Amino acid sequence: MDENNVNSRSLGDIYRMIYQYKECSRQEIANQLGISLPTVTQNLNKLRSLGYIYNAGNFQSTGGRKPTILRCVPDARCAMGIDITRNHLSIVLIDLDLNIIAGKRIRVPYEETTEYFNTISRETEEMIRNNVPDRSRLLGAGLSMPVIIGSDQKSVTYATVINASPNIYEKLASYIDVPILMFNDSNSAGLAESWRAHYTQPMVYLSLSSSVGGANMNNQNIYTGDNWRGCEFGHMTIVPHGKRCYCGRYGCLDAYCSSNVLSDFTGGDLKRFFTELETNKGLQNVFNQYMDHLAIAVNNLRMCYDCNIVLGGYVGAYMAEYIDTFRKKAVDLNPFEQDGSFIRVCHYRTEASAVGAAIHYINQFIQDF
Ligand SMILES: [Zn+2]
Known part of the structure:
Protein backbone atom coordinates (compact mmCIF):
# COMPACT_ATOMS: atom_id res chain seq x y z
CA MET A 1 0.00 0.00 0.00
CA ASP A 2 1.47 3.36 -0.98
CA GLU A 3 1.75 6.42 1.25
CA ASN A 4 -1.37 8.01 -0.25
CA ASN A 5 -3.57 5.04 0.62
CA VAL A 6 -2.24 4.95 4.15
CA ASN A 7 -3.02 8.64 4.49
CA SER A 8 -6.56 8.45 3.13
CA ARG A 9 -7.37 5.54 5.39
CA SER A 10 -5.90 7.43 8.33
CA LEU A 11 -7.93 10.48 7.41
CA GLY A 12 -11.18 8.56 7.78
CA ASP A 13 -10.07 6.79 10.95
CA ILE A 14 -9.01 10.08 12.54
CA TYR A 15 -12.24 11.82 11.57
CA ARG A 16 -14.33 8.92 12.90
CA MET A 17 -12.39 8.91 16.15
CA ILE A 18 -12.95 12.63 16.75
CA TYR A 19 -16.62 12.16 15.85
CA GLN A 20 -17.06 9.22 18.20
CA TYR A 21 -15.19 10.73 21.15
CA LYS A 22 -16.72 14.22 20.57
CA GLU A 23 -13.32 15.75 21.31
CA CYS A 24 -9.76 14.53 21.53
CA SER A 25 -6.15 15.62 21.27
CA ARG A 26 -3.52 14.93 18.65
CA GLN A 27 -1.61 12.66 21.04
CA GLU A 28 -4.72 10.65 21.93
CA ILE A 29 -5.35 10.03 18.24
CA ALA A 30 -1.78 8.91 17.66
CA ASN A 31 -1.94 6.55 20.65
CA GLN A 32 -5.35 5.10 19.94
CA LEU A 33 -4.89 4.56 16.20
CA GLY A 34 -1.21 3.71 16.29
CA ILE A 35 -0.32 6.41 13.76
CA SER A 36 2.84 8.53 14.03
CA LEU A 37 2.41 12.12 15.26
CA PRO A 38 3.64 13.71 12.01
CA THR A 39 1.08 11.68 9.99
CA VAL A 40 -1.67 12.63 12.46
CA THR A 41 -0.69 16.31 12.16
CA GLN A 42 -0.67 16.15 8.38
CA ASN A 43 -4.16 14.60 8.33
CA LEU A 44 -5.50 17.03 10.92
CA ASN A 45 -4.32 19.95 8.79
CA LYS A 46 -6.13 18.48 5.83
CA LEU A 47 -9.34 17.92 7.82
CA ARG A 48 -9.13 21.47 9.17
CA SER A 49 -8.55 23.07 5.80
CA LEU A 50 -11.51 21.15 4.34
CA GLY A 51 -13.71 22.46 7.16
CA TYR A 52 -14.42 19.12 8.84
CA ILE A 53 -12.74 19.81 12.20
CA TYR A 54 -11.80 22.83 14.30
CA ASN A 55 -9.66 23.72 17.29
CA ALA A 56 -11.91 24.22 20.32
CA GLY A 57 -9.47 25.63 22.90
CA ASN A 58 -7.09 23.68 25.08
CA PHE A 59 -7.29 20.76 27.48
CA GLN A 60 -6.03 21.34 31.02
CA SER A 61 -2.46 20.20 31.24
CA THR A 62 -0.58 18.65 34.13
CA GLY A 63 2.55 20.38 32.90
CA GLY A 64 4.05 21.54 29.64
CA ARG A 65 2.05 22.74 26.65
CA LYS A 66 -1.72 22.36 26.87
CA PRO A 67 -3.00 20.03 24.13
CA THR A 68 -5.44 21.46 21.59
CA ILE A 69 -9.01 20.19 21.75
CA LEU A 70 -10.11 18.85 18.36
CA ARG A 71 -13.78 18.68 17.46
CA CYS A 72 -15.84 17.95 14.37
CA VAL A 73 -17.62 20.87 12.71
CA PRO A 74 -21.29 19.98 13.30
CA ASP A 75 -22.68 21.74 10.23
CA GLY A 190 -35.56 3.59 17.91
CA LEU A 191 -32.44 4.50 15.98
CA ALA A 192 -32.75 8.16 17.01
CA GLU A 193 -33.20 7.30 20.70
CA SER A 194 -30.35 4.83 20.60
CA TRP A 195 -27.92 7.29 19.00
CA ARG A 196 -29.00 10.11 21.27
CA ALA A 197 -28.42 8.02 24.40
CA HIS A 198 -25.14 6.56 23.07
CA TYR A 199 -26.48 3.09 23.72
CA THR A 200 -23.85 0.54 22.86
CA GLN A 201 -25.82 -2.11 24.75
CA PRO A 202 -28.92 -3.65 23.17
CA MET A 203 -32.08 -1.60 23.56
CA VAL A 204 -35.75 -2.12 22.82
CA TYR A 205 -37.80 0.87 21.73
CA LEU A 206 -41.56 0.63 22.19
CA SER A 207 -43.43 3.22 20.16
CA LEU A 208 -46.81 4.16 21.65
CA SER A 209 -48.35 6.42 19.04
CA SER A 210 -51.58 6.18 17.03
CA SER A 211 -50.29 2.71 16.28
CA VAL A 212 -47.92 0.61 18.37
CA GLY A 213 -44.61 -0.57 17.00
CA GLY A 214 -41.07 -0.99 18.10
CA ALA A 215 -37.46 -1.62 17.32
CA ASN A 216 -34.58 -3.58 18.73
CA MET A 217 -31.23 -1.85 18.51
CA ASN A 218 -28.02 -3.71 18.94
CA ASN A 219 -24.92 -1.57 19.03
CA GLN A 220 -27.03 1.12 17.35
CA ASN A 221 -27.97 -1.17 14.47
CA ILE A 222 -31.56 -2.13 13.77
CA TYR A 223 -32.63 -5.77 14.00
CA THR A 224 -34.78 -6.38 10.93
CA GLY A 225 -35.68 -10.06 11.09
CA ASP A 226 -36.10 -12.30 8.03
CA ASN A 227 -38.92 -10.24 6.52
CA TRP A 228 -38.17 -6.77 7.86
CA ARG A 229 -41.04 -7.25 10.28
CA GLY A 230 -38.94 -7.70 13.40
CA CYS A 231 -40.31 -5.99 16.51
CA GLU A 232 -43.85 -5.42 15.27
CA PHE A 233 -44.76 -5.44 18.96
CA GLY A 234 -48.17 -3.91 18.27
CA HIS A 235 -49.47 -7.28 17.10
CA MET A 236 -48.26 -9.37 20.01
CA THR A 237 -51.38 -10.98 21.48
CA ILE A 238 -51.70 -9.86 25.07
CA VAL A 239 -55.39 -10.67 25.72
CA PRO A 240 -56.69 -13.93 24.18
CA HIS A 241 -59.88 -13.19 22.17
CA GLY A 242 -59.66 -9.59 23.37
CA LYS A 243 -60.45 -6.28 21.69
CA ARG A 244 -60.37 -6.12 17.91
CA CYS A 245 -57.19 -4.69 16.42
CA TYR A 246 -57.06 -2.69 13.17
CA CYS A 247 -55.19 -5.67 11.65
CA GLY A 248 -58.40 -7.71 11.94
CA ARG A 249 -57.19 -10.00 14.75
CA TYR A 250 -58.18 -9.86 18.40
CA GLY A 251 -56.28 -8.99 21.57
CA CYS A 252 -53.25 -7.31 19.99
CA LEU A 253 -51.22 -4.86 22.09
CA ASP A 254 -52.14 -2.12 19.63
CA ALA A 255 -55.81 -2.37 20.60
CA TYR A 256 -54.88 -1.69 24.24
CA CYS A 257 -51.90 0.64 24.12
CA SER A 258 -52.11 2.92 21.10
CA SER A 259 -52.36 6.60 22.02
CA ASN A 260 -55.96 6.63 20.72
CA VAL A 261 -56.98 4.35 23.59
CA LEU A 262 -56.34 7.40 25.81
CA SER A 263 -57.07 10.34 23.53
CA ASP A 264 -60.44 8.89 22.48
CA PHE A 265 -61.64 10.03 25.91
CA THR A 266 -60.63 13.65 25.29
CA GLY A 267 -61.79 14.27 21.75
CA GLY A 268 -58.62 12.95 20.15
CA ASP A 269 -56.44 15.34 22.15
CA LEU A 270 -53.71 13.44 24.02
CA LYS A 271 -52.30 16.55 25.67
CA ARG A 272 -55.73 17.27 27.13
CA PHE A 273 -55.93 13.70 28.41
CA PHE A 274 -52.78 14.16 30.45
CA THR A 275 -53.78 17.65 31.63
CA GLU A 276 -57.18 16.44 32.85
CA LEU A 277 -55.78 13.17 34.21
CA GLU A 278 -54.73 14.90 37.42
CA THR A 279 -58.29 15.68 38.54
CA ASN A 280 -60.49 13.28 36.60
CA LYS A 281 -61.18 9.93 38.31
CA GLY A 282 -62.57 8.38 35.12
CA LEU A 283 -59.43 9.16 33.17
CA GLN A 284 -57.31 7.86 36.03
CA ASN A 285 -59.08 4.50 35.71
CA VAL A 286 -58.53 4.49 31.97
CA PHE A 287 -54.84 5.27 32.38
CA ASN A 288 -54.46 2.67 35.10
CA GLN A 289 -55.86 -0.04 32.83
CA TYR A 290 -53.69 1.23 30.01
CA MET A 291 -50.60 0.87 32.18
CA ASP A 292 -51.67 -2.63 33.28
CA HIS A 293 -51.71 -3.80 29.66
CA LEU A 294 -48.52 -1.94 28.87
CA ALA A 295 -46.84 -3.61 31.85
CA ILE A 296 -47.62 -7.03 30.36
CA ALA A 297 -46.01 -6.02 27.09
CA VAL A 298 -42.97 -4.49 28.75
CA ASN A 299 -42.48 -7.54 30.94
CA ASN A 300 -42.73 -9.82 27.89
CA LEU A 301 -40.11 -7.71 26.13
CA ARG A 302 -37.84 -7.77 29.14
CA MET A 303 -38.14 -11.57 29.29
CA CYS A 304 -37.29 -11.82 25.57
CA TYR A 305 -34.52 -9.28 25.31
CA ASP A 306 -33.14 -8.70 28.83
CA CYS A 307 -32.16 -5.12 27.96
CA ASN A 308 -33.24 -1.53 28.49
CA ILE A 309 -36.72 -0.76 27.22
CA VAL A 310 -37.48 2.79 26.11
CA LEU A 311 -41.10 3.94 26.13
CA GLY A 312 -41.52 6.20 23.15
CA GLY A 313 -44.05 7.62 20.74
CA TYR A 314 -46.81 10.09 21.66
CA VAL A 315 -47.57 8.41 25.01
CA GLY A 316 -43.90 7.80 25.87
CA ALA A 317 -43.39 11.55 25.73
CA TYR A 318 -45.75 11.90 28.73
CA MET A 319 -44.52 8.93 30.76
CA ALA A 320 -41.76 10.64 32.78
CA GLU A 321 -44.23 11.76 35.42
CA TYR A 322 -45.73 8.29 35.88
CA ILE A 323 -42.62 6.19 35.44
CA ASP A 324 -42.31 5.10 39.11
CA THR A 325 -45.87 3.78 39.18
CA PHE A 326 -45.38 2.09 35.86
CA ARG A 327 -42.07 0.47 36.78
CA LYS A 328 -43.74 -1.00 39.84
CA LYS A 329 -46.52 -2.54 37.72
CA ALA A 330 -43.99 -4.02 35.30
CA VAL A 331 -41.60 -5.52 37.85
CA ASP A 332 -44.52 -7.04 39.78
CA LEU A 333 -44.76 -9.43 36.80
CA ASN A 334 -41.02 -10.06 36.72
CA PRO A 335 -39.73 -13.15 38.55
CA PHE A 336 -36.11 -11.97 38.53
CA GLU A 337 -36.05 -8.27 39.35
CA GLN A 338 -37.46 -5.69 41.70
CA ASP A 339 -35.63 -2.79 40.13
CA GLY A 340 -37.47 -1.34 37.15
CA SER A 341 -34.82 1.17 36.14
CA PHE A 342 -34.34 -0.70 32.85
CA ILE A 343 -37.59 0.96 31.78
CA ARG A 344 -36.70 4.35 30.32
CA VAL A 345 -38.57 7.29 28.91
CA CYS A 346 -37.81 8.58 25.41
CA HIS A 347 -35.75 11.70 24.76
CA TYR A 348 -37.61 13.01 21.72
CA ARG A 349 -41.23 14.11 21.90
CA THR A 350 -42.61 14.06 18.39
CA GLU A 351 -39.55 14.23 16.16
CA ALA A 352 -37.92 10.85 16.88
CA SER A 353 -39.00 9.14 13.65
CA ALA A 354 -37.95 12.07 11.45
CA VAL A 355 -34.60 12.39 13.24
CA GLY A 356 -33.97 8.64 12.95
CA ALA A 357 -34.66 8.66 9.22
CA ALA A 358 -32.16 11.51 8.82
CA ILE A 359 -29.56 9.72 10.96
CA HIS A 360 -29.27 7.07 8.27
CA TYR A 361 -27.52 9.62 6.05
CA ILE A 362 -25.33 10.97 8.86
CA ASN A 363 -24.23 7.45 9.73
CA GLN A 364 -23.45 6.64 6.12
CA PHE A 365 -21.40 9.83 5.78
CA ILE A 366 -19.33 9.06 8.88
CA GLN A 367 -18.78 5.40 7.91
CA ASP A 368 -17.78 6.24 4.33
CA PHE A 369 -15.55 9.17 5.23
ZN1 LIG B 1 -53.11 -6.51 15.41
Whole structure:
Protein backbone atom coordinates (compact mmCIF):
# COMPACT_ATOMS: atom_id res chain seq x y z
CA MET A 1 0.00 0.00 0.00
CA ASP A 2 1.47 3.36 -0.98
CA GLU A 3 1.75 6.42 1.25
CA ASN A 4 -1.37 8.01 -0.25
CA ASN A 5 -3.57 5.04 0.62
CA VAL A 6 -2.24 4.95 4.15
CA ASN A 7 -3.02 8.64 4.49
CA SER A 8 -6.56 8.45 3.13
CA ARG A 9 -7.37 5.54 5.39
CA SER A 10 -5.90 7.43 8.33
CA LEU A 11 -7.93 10.48 7.41
CA GLY A 12 -11.18 8.56 7.78
CA ASP A 13 -10.07 6.79 10.95
CA ILE A 14 -9.01 10.08 12.54
CA TYR A 15 -12.24 11.82 11.57
CA ARG A 16 -14.33 8.92 12.90
CA MET A 17 -12.39 8.91 16.15
CA ILE A 18 -12.95 12.63 16.75
CA TYR A 19 -16.62 12.16 15.85
CA GLN A 20 -17.06 9.22 18.20
CA TYR A 21 -15.19 10.73 21.15
CA LYS A 22 -16.72 14.22 20.57
CA GLU A 23 -13.32 15.75 21.31
CA CYS A 24 -9.76 14.53 21.53
CA SER A 25 -6.15 15.62 21.27
CA ARG A 26 -3.52 14.93 18.65
CA GLN A 27 -1.61 12.66 21.04
CA GLU A 28 -4.72 10.65 21.93
CA ILE A 29 -5.35 10.03 18.24
CA ALA A 30 -1.78 8.91 17.66
CA ASN A 31 -1.94 6.55 20.65
CA GLN A 32 -5.35 5.10 19.94
CA LEU A 33 -4.89 4.56 16.20
CA GLY A 34 -1.21 3.71 16.29
CA ILE A 35 -0.32 6.41 13.76
CA SER A 36 2.84 8.53 14.03
CA LEU A 37 2.41 12.12 15.26
CA PRO A 38 3.64 13.71 12.01
CA THR A 39 1.08 11.68 9.99
CA VAL A 40 -1.67 12.63 12.46
CA THR A 41 -0.69 16.31 12.16
CA GLN A 42 -0.67 16.15 8.38
CA ASN A 43 -4.16 14.60 8.33
CA LEU A 44 -5.50 17.03 10.92
CA ASN A 45 -4.32 19.95 8.79
CA LYS A 46 -6.13 18.48 5.83
CA LEU A 47 -9.34 17.92 7.82
CA ARG A 48 -9.13 21.47 9.17
CA SER A 49 -8.55 23.07 5.80
CA LEU A 50 -11.51 21.15 4.34
CA GLY A 51 -13.71 22.46 7.16
CA TYR A 52 -14.42 19.12 8.84
CA ILE A 53 -12.74 19.81 12.20
CA TYR A 54 -11.80 22.83 14.30
CA ASN A 55 -9.66 23.72 17.29
CA ALA A 56 -11.91 24.22 20.32
CA GLY A 57 -9.47 25.63 22.90
CA ASN A 58 -7.09 23.68 25.08
CA PHE A 59 -7.29 20.76 27.48
CA GLN A 60 -6.03 21.34 31.02
CA SER A 61 -2.46 20.20 31.24
CA THR A 62 -0.58 18.65 34.13
CA GLY A 63 2.55 20.38 32.90
CA GLY A 64 4.05 21.54 29.64
CA ARG A 65 2.05 22.74 26.65
CA LYS A 66 -1.72 22.36 26.87
CA PRO A 67 -3.00 20.03 24.13
CA THR A 68 -5.44 21.46 21.59
CA ILE A 69 -9.01 20.19 21.75
CA LEU A 70 -10.11 18.85 18.36
CA ARG A 71 -13.78 18.68 17.46
CA CYS A 72 -15.84 17.95 14.37
CA VAL A 73 -17.62 20.87 12.71
CA PRO A 74 -21.29 19.98 13.30
CA ASP A 75 -22.68 21.74 10.23
CA ALA A 76 -20.12 20.38 7.77
CA ARG A 77 -23.02 18.21 6.58
CA CYS A 78 -26.71 17.93 7.39
CA ALA A 79 -29.55 15.55 6.65
CA MET A 80 -33.29 15.82 6.38
CA GLY A 81 -35.90 13.61 7.98
CA ILE A 82 -39.52 13.54 6.89
CA ASP A 83 -42.05 11.71 9.03
CA ILE A 84 -45.33 10.96 7.34
CA THR A 85 -48.20 9.91 9.60
CA ARG A 86 -51.92 9.59 9.04
CA ASN A 87 -52.61 13.20 9.97
CA HIS A 88 -49.27 14.97 10.21
CA LEU A 89 -46.14 15.80 8.34
CA SER A 90 -42.98 16.44 10.38
CA ILE A 91 -39.81 17.68 8.74
CA VAL A 92 -36.47 18.17 10.46
CA LEU A 93 -32.96 19.10 9.46
CA ILE A 94 -30.21 17.73 11.69
CA ASP A 95 -26.51 18.41 11.76
CA LEU A 96 -23.72 15.89 12.38
CA ASP A 97 -24.19 16.30 16.15
CA LEU A 98 -27.84 15.28 15.70
CA ASN A 99 -29.00 18.74 16.74
CA ILE A 100 -32.27 19.73 15.15
CA ILE A 101 -31.35 22.84 13.13
CA ALA A 102 -34.86 23.32 11.84
CA GLY A 103 -38.12 21.54 12.39
CA LYS A 104 -41.72 21.85 11.35
CA ARG A 105 -44.83 19.86 12.13
CA ILE A 106 -48.00 20.51 10.22
CA ARG A 107 -51.38 18.89 10.28
CA VAL A 108 -52.06 17.46 6.85
CA PRO A 109 -53.88 14.15 6.34
CA TYR A 110 -52.04 11.60 4.21
CA GLU A 111 -53.48 11.26 0.73
CA GLU A 112 -51.78 10.45 -2.53
CA THR A 113 -52.93 13.54 -4.35
CA THR A 114 -50.98 16.15 -6.30
CA GLU A 115 -51.93 18.68 -3.64
CA TYR A 116 -50.43 16.55 -0.87
CA PHE A 117 -47.21 15.89 -2.79
CA ASN A 118 -46.98 19.59 -3.63
CA THR A 119 -47.20 20.40 0.07
CA ILE A 120 -44.26 18.06 0.79
CA SER A 121 -42.30 19.56 -2.08
CA ARG A 122 -42.98 23.15 -0.98
CA GLU A 123 -42.24 22.55 2.72
CA THR A 124 -38.99 20.64 2.14
CA GLU A 125 -37.73 23.20 -0.38
CA GLU A 126 -38.56 26.08 1.94
CA MET A 127 -36.71 24.46 4.82
CA ILE A 128 -33.65 23.78 2.68
CA ARG A 129 -33.66 27.30 1.24
CA ASN A 130 -33.88 28.92 4.67
CA ASN A 131 -31.35 26.72 6.47
CA VAL A 132 -28.87 25.18 4.07
CA PRO A 133 -26.91 27.91 2.26
CA ASP A 134 -24.69 25.35 0.55
CA ARG A 135 -26.91 22.62 -0.86
CA SER A 136 -24.00 20.27 -1.46
CA ARG A 137 -23.84 19.85 2.33
CA LEU A 138 -27.26 18.20 2.42
CA LEU A 139 -26.71 14.44 2.39
CA GLY A 140 -30.24 13.30 1.66
CA ALA A 141 -33.71 12.90 3.10
CA GLY A 142 -34.93 9.89 5.04
CA LEU A 143 -38.66 9.28 4.91
CA SER A 144 -40.29 7.61 7.84
CA MET A 145 -43.74 6.06 7.44
CA PRO A 146 -46.01 3.77 9.50
CA VAL A 147 -45.65 0.96 6.97
CA ILE A 148 -43.39 -2.05 6.53
CA ILE A 149 -40.65 -1.33 4.04
CA GLY A 150 -38.87 -3.83 1.80
CA SER A 151 -35.13 -4.37 2.13
CA ASP A 152 -34.53 -2.07 -0.89
CA GLN A 153 -35.93 0.77 1.27
CA LYS A 154 -38.04 1.85 -1.67
CA SER A 155 -41.00 -0.53 -1.65
CA VAL A 156 -43.90 -0.80 0.76
CA THR A 157 -44.68 -4.40 1.67
CA TYR A 158 -47.51 -3.81 4.17
CA ALA A 159 -49.63 -0.75 4.88
CA THR A 160 -52.83 -0.36 6.86
CA VAL A 161 -52.25 2.66 9.15
CA ILE A 162 -51.94 4.83 6.06
CA ASN A 163 -53.07 3.84 2.62
CA ALA A 164 -49.67 3.93 0.92
CA SER A 165 -49.52 2.48 -2.57
CA PRO A 166 -46.65 0.10 -3.43
CA ASN A 167 -45.04 2.60 -5.83
CA ILE A 168 -45.13 5.51 -3.38
CA TYR A 169 -41.33 5.83 -3.53
CA GLU A 170 -41.35 6.88 -7.21
CA LYS A 171 -44.09 9.42 -6.55
CA LEU A 172 -42.33 10.98 -3.55
CA ALA A 173 -38.93 10.94 -5.26
CA SER A 174 -40.28 13.06 -8.08
CA TYR A 175 -41.43 15.74 -5.62
CA ILE A 176 -38.39 15.84 -3.34
CA ASP A 177 -35.25 17.23 -4.91
CA VAL A 178 -32.68 15.29 -2.81
CA PRO A 179 -31.84 11.58 -2.61
CA ILE A 180 -34.46 9.76 -0.52
CA LEU A 181 -34.87 6.39 1.15
CA MET A 182 -37.81 5.07 3.15
CA PHE A 183 -37.82 3.74 6.69
CA ASN A 184 -40.31 2.20 9.07
CA ASP A 185 -41.34 4.85 11.62
CA SER A 186 -40.69 2.78 14.75
CA ASN A 187 -37.30 1.61 13.55
CA SER A 188 -36.34 5.20 12.83
CA ALA A 189 -37.48 6.41 16.22
CA GLY A 190 -35.56 3.59 17.91
CA LEU A 191 -32.44 4.50 15.98
CA ALA A 192 -32.75 8.16 17.01
CA GLU A 193 -33.20 7.30 20.70
CA SER A 194 -30.35 4.83 20.60
CA TRP A 195 -27.92 7.29 19.00
CA ARG A 196 -29.00 10.11 21.27
CA ALA A 197 -28.42 8.02 24.40
CA HIS A 198 -25.14 6.56 23.07
CA TYR A 199 -26.48 3.09 23.72
CA THR A 200 -23.85 0.54 22.86
CA GLN A 201 -25.82 -2.11 24.75
CA PRO A 202 -28.92 -3.65 23.17
CA MET A 203 -32.08 -1.60 23.56
CA VAL A 204 -35.75 -2.12 22.82
CA TYR A 205 -37.80 0.87 21.73
CA LEU A 206 -41.56 0.63 22.19
CA SER A 207 -43.43 3.22 20.16
CA LEU A 208 -46.81 4.16 21.65
CA SER A 209 -48.35 6.42 19.04
CA SER A 210 -51.58 6.18 17.03
CA SER A 211 -50.29 2.71 16.28
CA VAL A 212 -47.92 0.61 18.37
CA GLY A 213 -44.61 -0.57 17.00
CA GLY A 214 -41.07 -0.99 18.10
CA ALA A 215 -37.46 -1.62 17.32
CA ASN A 216 -34.58 -3.58 18.73
CA MET A 217 -31.23 -1.85 18.51
CA ASN A 218 -28.02 -3.71 18.94
CA ASN A 219 -24.92 -1.57 19.03
CA GLN A 220 -27.03 1.12 17.35
CA ASN A 221 -27.97 -1.17 14.47
CA ILE A 222 -31.56 -2.13 13.77
CA TYR A 223 -32.63 -5.77 14.00
CA THR A 224 -34.78 -6.38 10.93
CA GLY A 225 -35.68 -10.06 11.09
CA ASP A 226 -36.10 -12.30 8.03
CA ASN A 227 -38.92 -10.24 6.52
CA TRP A 228 -38.17 -6.77 7.86
CA ARG A 229 -41.04 -7.25 10.28
CA GLY A 230 -38.94 -7.70 13.40
CA CYS A 231 -40.31 -5.99 16.51
CA GLU A 232 -43.85 -5.42 15.27
CA PHE A 233 -44.76 -5.44 18.96
CA GLY A 234 -48.17 -3.91 18.27
CA HIS A 235 -49.47 -7.28 17.10
CA MET A 236 -48.26 -9.37 20.01
CA THR A 237 -51.38 -10.98 21.48
CA ILE A 238 -51.70 -9.86 25.07
CA VAL A 239 -55.39 -10.67 25.72
CA PRO A 240 -56.69 -13.93 24.18
CA HIS A 241 -59.88 -13.19 22.17
CA GLY A 242 -59.66 -9.59 23.37
CA LYS A 243 -60.45 -6.28 21.69
CA ARG A 244 -60.37 -6.12 17.91
CA CYS A 245 -57.19 -4.69 16.42
CA TYR A 246 -57.06 -2.69 13.17
CA CYS A 247 -55.19 -5.67 11.65
CA GLY A 248 -58.40 -7.71 11.94
CA ARG A 249 -57.19 -10.00 14.75
CA TYR A 250 -58.18 -9.86 18.40
CA GLY A 251 -56.28 -8.99 21.57
CA CYS A 252 -53.25 -7.31 19.99
CA LEU A 253 -51.22 -4.86 22.09
CA ASP A 254 -52.14 -2.12 19.63
CA ALA A 255 -55.81 -2.37 20.60
CA TYR A 256 -54.88 -1.69 24.24
CA CYS A 257 -51.90 0.64 24.12
CA SER A 258 -52.11 2.92 21.10
CA SER A 259 -52.36 6.60 22.02
CA ASN A 260 -55.96 6.63 20.72
CA VAL A 261 -56.98 4.35 23.59
CA LEU A 262 -56.34 7.40 25.81
CA SER A 263 -57.07 10.34 23.53
CA ASP A 264 -60.44 8.89 22.48
CA PHE A 265 -61.64 10.03 25.91
CA THR A 266 -60.63 13.65 25.29
CA GLY A 267 -61.79 14.27 21.75
CA GLY A 268 -58.62 12.95 20.15
CA ASP A 269 -56.44 15.34 22.15
CA LEU A 270 -53.71 13.44 24.02
CA LYS A 271 -52.30 16.55 25.67
CA ARG A 272 -55.73 17.27 27.13
CA PHE A 273 -55.93 13.70 28.41
CA PHE A 274 -52.78 14.16 30.45
CA THR A 275 -53.78 17.65 31.63
CA GLU A 276 -57.18 16.44 32.85
CA LEU A 277 -55.78 13.17 34.21
CA GLU A 278 -54.73 14.90 37.42
CA THR A 279 -58.29 15.68 38.54
CA ASN A 280 -60.49 13.28 36.60
CA LYS A 281 -61.18 9.93 38.31
CA GLY A 282 -62.57 8.38 35.12
CA LEU A 283 -59.43 9.16 33.17
CA GLN A 284 -57.31 7.86 36.03
CA ASN A 285 -59.08 4.50 35.71
CA VAL A 286 -58.53 4.49 31.97
CA PHE A 287 -54.84 5.27 32.38
CA ASN A 288 -54.46 2.67 35.10
CA GLN A 289 -55.86 -0.04 32.83
CA TYR A 290 -53.69 1.23 30.01
CA MET A 291 -50.60 0.87 32.18
CA ASP A 292 -51.67 -2.63 33.28
CA HIS A 293 -51.71 -3.80 29.66
CA LEU A 294 -48.52 -1.94 28.87
CA ALA A 295 -46.84 -3.61 31.85
CA ILE A 296 -47.62 -7.03 30.36
CA ALA A 297 -46.01 -6.02 27.09
CA VAL A 298 -42.97 -4.49 28.75
CA ASN A 299 -42.48 -7.54 30.94
CA ASN A 300 -42.73 -9.82 27.89
CA LEU A 301 -40.11 -7.71 26.13
CA ARG A 302 -37.84 -7.77 29.14
CA MET A 303 -38.14 -11.57 29.29
CA CYS A 304 -37.29 -11.82 25.57
CA TYR A 305 -34.52 -9.28 25.31
CA ASP A 306 -33.14 -8.70 28.83
CA CYS A 307 -32.16 -5.12 27.96
CA ASN A 308 -33.24 -1.53 28.49
CA ILE A 309 -36.72 -0.76 27.22
CA VAL A 310 -37.48 2.79 26.11
CA LEU A 311 -41.10 3.94 26.13
CA GLY A 312 -41.52 6.20 23.15
CA GLY A 313 -44.05 7.62 20.74
CA TYR A 314 -46.81 10.09 21.66
CA VAL A 315 -47.57 8.41 25.01
CA GLY A 316 -43.90 7.80 25.87
CA ALA A 317 -43.39 11.55 25.73
CA TYR A 318 -45.75 11.90 28.73
CA MET A 319 -44.52 8.93 30.76
CA ALA A 320 -41.76 10.64 32.78
CA GLU A 321 -44.23 11.76 35.42
CA TYR A 322 -45.73 8.29 35.88
CA ILE A 323 -42.62 6.19 35.44
CA ASP A 324 -42.31 5.10 39.11
CA THR A 325 -45.87 3.78 39.18
CA PHE A 326 -45.38 2.09 35.86
CA ARG A 327 -42.07 0.47 36.78
CA LYS A 328 -43.74 -1.00 39.84
CA LYS A 329 -46.52 -2.54 37.72
CA ALA A 330 -43.99 -4.02 35.30
CA VAL A 331 -41.60 -5.52 37.85
CA ASP A 332 -44.52 -7.04 39.78
CA LEU A 333 -44.76 -9.43 36.80
CA ASN A 334 -41.02 -10.06 36.72
CA PRO A 335 -39.73 -13.15 38.55
CA PHE A 336 -36.11 -11.97 38.53
CA GLU A 337 -36.05 -8.27 39.35
CA GLN A 338 -37.46 -5.69 41.70
CA ASP A 339 -35.63 -2.79 40.13
CA GLY A 340 -37.47 -1.34 37.15
CA SER A 341 -34.82 1.17 36.14
CA PHE A 342 -34.34 -0.70 32.85
CA ILE A 343 -37.59 0.96 31.78
CA ARG A 344 -36.70 4.35 30.32
CA VAL A 345 -38.57 7.29 28.91
CA CYS A 346 -37.81 8.58 25.41
CA HIS A 347 -35.75 11.70 24.76
CA TYR A 348 -37.61 13.01 21.72
CA ARG A 349 -41.23 14.11 21.90
CA THR A 350 -42.61 14.06 18.39
CA GLU A 351 -39.55 14.23 16.16
CA ALA A 352 -37.92 10.85 16.88
CA SER A 353 -39.00 9.14 13.65
CA ALA A 354 -37.95 12.07 11.45
CA VAL A 355 -34.60 12.39 13.24
CA GLY A 356 -33.97 8.64 12.95
CA ALA A 357 -34.66 8.66 9.22
CA ALA A 358 -32.16 11.51 8.82
CA ILE A 359 -29.56 9.72 10.96
CA HIS A 360 -29.27 7.07 8.27
CA TYR A 361 -27.52 9.62 6.05
CA ILE A 362 -25.33 10.97 8.86
CA ASN A 363 -24.23 7.45 9.73
CA GLN A 364 -23.45 6.64 6.12
CA PHE A 365 -21.40 9.83 5.78
CA ILE A 366 -19.33 9.06 8.88
CA GLN A 367 -18.78 5.40 7.91
CA ASP A 368 -17.78 6.24 4.33
CA PHE A 369 -15.55 9.17 5.23
ZN1 LIG B 1 -53.11 -6.51 15.41
